[in-house]
Amino acid sequence: MNEQQPQPIPFESATPRGSSRGLRADARRNRQAVLHTAQRLFARKGLGVPLDEIARQAGVGPGTVHRHFPTKESLYLAVSIDQLEHLVSDAATLTATDDPAAVFTLLSRMMANGAENGAVKSALTAAEFDVRVVAPEIAVALTGHVADLLDRARAAALVRDDITVEEVMALVAGAFTAIHHADAQSSPPRATHIANVILDGLRPRP
Structure with a gap:
């Protein structure tokens, strides 16, 4: 996989202008098209994909990409934040159900998201950039939904009584490392198997 060495991300270029709030509808659509295309290409081809190629496949001009994302690193960060926002939306939907196993x-x-976006996460880690610092409200929202779903599962005796939300989030982060270590990022069945082994550890002992 062709990955370029990430450079440190200046705070001013990394902060998510991030969100599409305040943009015109067409600019918002273009930005989302770039993010979705970048995420797909990074996952498939690595981080060395040229910005011009991302622009071409997103159906926008190179200037549009550079206007929203002045550096490649700011694009990495925006992709990661966008994926977290989608997870928060999924989490809110699951929280609104009454499924006691929704936490799983x-x-x-x-x-699965962490495995698919492993290259981007590795780049941010190498650049010593923590999405939780840049977009704390998103991280807090996701953790809050996990805590709510964990409480529901615990009340239904589907998870161990001695597990905390902090430990669960640590296990999720550890799963990213385990999947990467097993070189299973490009093999959804293997990545799913590793994830299931980890999730089984949350279930009550017989």
């Missing part, structure tokens, strides 16, 4: 559905999605 959400955690599976979080692990």
Whole structure:
């Protein structure tokens, strides 16, 4: 996989202008098209994909990409934040159901997302940039939904009594590392198997 060495991300270029709030509808659509295309190409081809190629496949001009994302690193960060926002939306939908096992559905999605976007996450880690610092409200919202779903599962005796939300979030982060270590990022069945082994550890002992 052709990955370029990430450079440190200046705070001013990394902060999510991030969100599409305040943009015109057409600019918002263009930005989302770039983010979705970048995420797909990064997952398939690595981080070395040229910005001009991302622009071409997103159906926008190179200037549009550079206007929204002045550096490649700011695009990495925006992709990661966009994926977190989608997970928060999924989590809110699951929280609104009465499924006691919904926490396992959400955690599976979080692990799959981490595996698919491993190259971007590795780049941000190498650049010593923490999405939780840049977009704390998103991280807090996601953790809050996990906590609510964990409480529901615990009340239904579907998870261990001695597990905390902090430990669950640590296990999710550890799953990313385990999947990467097993070189299973490009193999959804293997990544899912590793995730299921980890999730089984949350279930009550016989």
